Amino acid sequence: MIRLEKLSTSIFPPLTSNLNYKQMNKTKLFFVAIISAATLFVACDNATNNNNNEAKDTKAPKSCDNVHWSHKPGTDGPKQWKDLCTDFAACGGEMQSPVNIDKSTVVAEAALALPQFHYGNSTVDVVNNGHTVQFNVNGDNTVELEGKKYKLLQFHYHAKSEHTIDGQYYPLEVHFVHKHSDTDFAVLGIMFVEGKENPLFTKYLNHFPKKKGKFTSDDTIDLLSLFPEQKTFYHYDGSLTTPPCSEVVNWFVLTQPVEASKAQLDAFAAILHSNYRPIMPLGKRKVYMSAGK
Ligand SMILES: [Zn+2]
Secondary structure, three states, X not given: OOOOOOOOOOOOOOOOOOOOHHHOOOOOOOOOOOOOHHHOOOHHHHOOOOOOHHHOOOOOOOOOOOOOOOOOOOOOOHHHHHHHOHHHHHHHOOOOOOOEEOHHHOEEOOOOOOOEEEOOEEEEEEEEOOOOEEEEEOOOOEEEEOOEEEEEEEEEEEOOOOOEEXXXXXXXXXXXXXXXXXXXXXXXXXXXXXXXXXXXXXXXXXXXXXXOEEEEEEEEEEHHHHOOOOOOEEEEEEOOOOOOOOOOEEEEEEOOOEEXXXXXXXXXXXXXXXXXXXXXXXXXXXXXXXXXO
């Protein structure tokens, strides 16, 4: 997840409001994304300590190597990501994620077919990279979306949710990250609500690395069992929600949430430390909804 550009200031709307999109600033620069698959979602793994201060007043490219970023407001928080280093500049772009999904403005699109899953069973490595708990999968698990095949790379969690629906947060959101090419990713987002115990969490929660670290298991997961029964989705074009915020993601947020118990959601939230990015302006984009059930 790498992208190059530069940019100027940006004004973020209030977290829970979708009313202020029109106020967002219109400054802009566009640029060409250069993606390195090898660094996708790994960039932040390298985060150790900040070395970004020294380059602050120069126009020379500021390397993102070892640049520390955080979900917490502050000098390395979400509003500052775009200025931390050259390759994070996309974080100030106009097609950023997450967004609020306003159901009253969603466009029903009959041509948007339901995803066709070709998932199997996979062993997983559970990795806490300091920003999320991520399940790295193996094998050839793919999904067909908009006529294209995307391969599942990993899934990971955010607490609270990153997307909101009609301004409402959910306690947890999982992102299934798929790749078609270096400039074409599909992320399927699933919301959680409080309810019955989630079998996957029961299996792994006690093993989730609470700090940076990895848990490897020989157990296999039936990947599709992690999805809700109904596969209808909201769709829009957006970005990675963590630096470098590359605008290469086709987002598919499923309309039906899945359940986890309150104790499980609380346990997860305690590990994840509010690792959600604030809502970004939808701008000129539209959110579509799939047909079918
Ligand atoms: Zn995510």
